[in-house]
Amino acid sequence: MELSFQTVMSQVMLGLNNGVFYAILSLGLAVIFGLLNIVNFAHGALYMLGAYVALLGFTSLGPLIGMPDFHLNYWAALIVAPLVVGAVGIVIEKTMLSRLYKFDHLYGLLLTFGLALIIQGVFTNFFNVSGDPYEAKPEILNGAVNLGFMMFPKYRLWVICISLVVCFATWFVIERTKLGSFLRAGTENPELVKAFGVNVPLMITLTYGYGVALAAFAGVLAAPIYSVSPVMGSEMIITVFAVVVIGGMGSIMGSIVTGLLLGMVEGFTKVVYAPASSTVIFLIMVVVLLVKPAGLFGRES
């Protein structure tokens, strides 16, 4: 294949499009890990759940509540799905995760792994594994825009922009506001923060809720691009784990940047040597482990 500027750029842009999903998901994992010290294996499943909330809201919610003409539109889904999934997350944290903090952190991983199996299993039983199309993409996001060097689908451009906004807003809140300073303090020393009268358990619950709401938001964004399927999350989560290992979960900005970069590298690999594109992130992980074991943005513990 000829390596023209156009081919490379278009794949890199498409890669960036995947990269924003990696960024949002690894950001969510990092936020949760920071305060709860657990790796949320259910993250992929909740991302999938977000996509299904959008899909079912559009196709099945109306008939279900006796208003066959009602369809939850895309914009509403972008708000509703994170709220629904965030609520699910809060229930998970309150009823299950909160019982495990005093034990080894690995139990959190195992619990959320079990939850991922349950959520994925339930959806596999009711929906087609090969996926259903989400047809509520708004009119205004149809078509393509000319970026100068290539024509790029408008919807994908929108996904990149809005994801970056959400990522950087999250970074801003955590690193630059008073609320965020509580959060960071809670990460460093929860006991001390508690002593200052901050309701740390509530903060933990809401953090988990927010983290998984981010996953659901990514799920809704993904719905019009990829088909909505029960396995979309499990495929994603393992790659995101590798992203997180590469970046290290210690830094919010680190996880965003790593996600974006790796998406682009993956896109670039598609042009150079396509068969390696599905493994390139894992191979980079191997190299990073050899060269800088703590991860690019990680701190040595």
Next chain:
Amino acid sequence: MNRILWIVLFALGLAAPFIVYPVFMMKLLCFALFASAFNLLLGYTGLLSFGHAAFFGGASYVTGHLVKVSGLTPELGVLGGTLFAALLGYLFGSLAIRRQGIYFAMVTLALAQIVYFIALKAPFTGGEDGLQGIPRGNLFGMIDLGQTYAIGGNPVALNLYYFVFVLFCLGFWIIYRTINSPFGQVLKAIRENEPRAVSLGYKVERFKLMAFVISAALAGMAGSMKSLVFQLASLTDVSWHTSGEVVLMTLLGGVGTVLGPLVGAFTVVTLQSELSSVGSWITVIIGVTFVVCVLLFRRGFVGELGRLLKRSL
């Protein structure tokens, strides 16, 4: 450990093909060895690998290939699979021990995913179909493992069963010896308090790697056995589902107990065969078992029993 218990278990293993459905029994032995090998790492060294399917499944492909395509005898096939898993374990182990705790789990999961992609794409693995119709062949070129004998009116591959049983005993004995050796004591010290083990002058990394290689090799041996029993090496064997399953077996039976993985494997394999009619709901059931186990009895069956009896099992 109680000598009588071992003798009873051994006798049960010898008599099993005359009592229960032998394919079930062989599947159980494969997974029991797999879980025991995994437990050496999680239970006795404190390392949670989420990628053990790579060794189990990888070895089953290698054995399948050696026996089917290269025409080797089954014992050489198993040996090849086990060596492959040991080598892979050395590679993965060297990388994964560079990170601790939760990262270790993620690294092993991601590394195993590379193996999964290779198995999916490579020309010699049969892709989505896997390697089918792997011959059982002649042990040492003499004993036909495919030979069946009529027991109670059903054809039973007795030769194969006893081959699998012997391999299981060998693997289990290696694990048992490892745990109860000075080497195993050091592993436990690392599990309990790694910095202290370091300060006592142990090269912790080397011990961890060694445990990882032994665990990977024996997980591979279990996978090799499986490919002869089912005459199939498939993508399922290398997928993260299988890695998760072995974690569940160990957790359910009792992490860090000798008998736990056997009990856990028995429970999960029984669940799977009894509930095969519910189809994909099995994933949900396994998930629920995971959650219940983590929330309510983290010691597992054997661990809880040991606590009641106030002794280690």
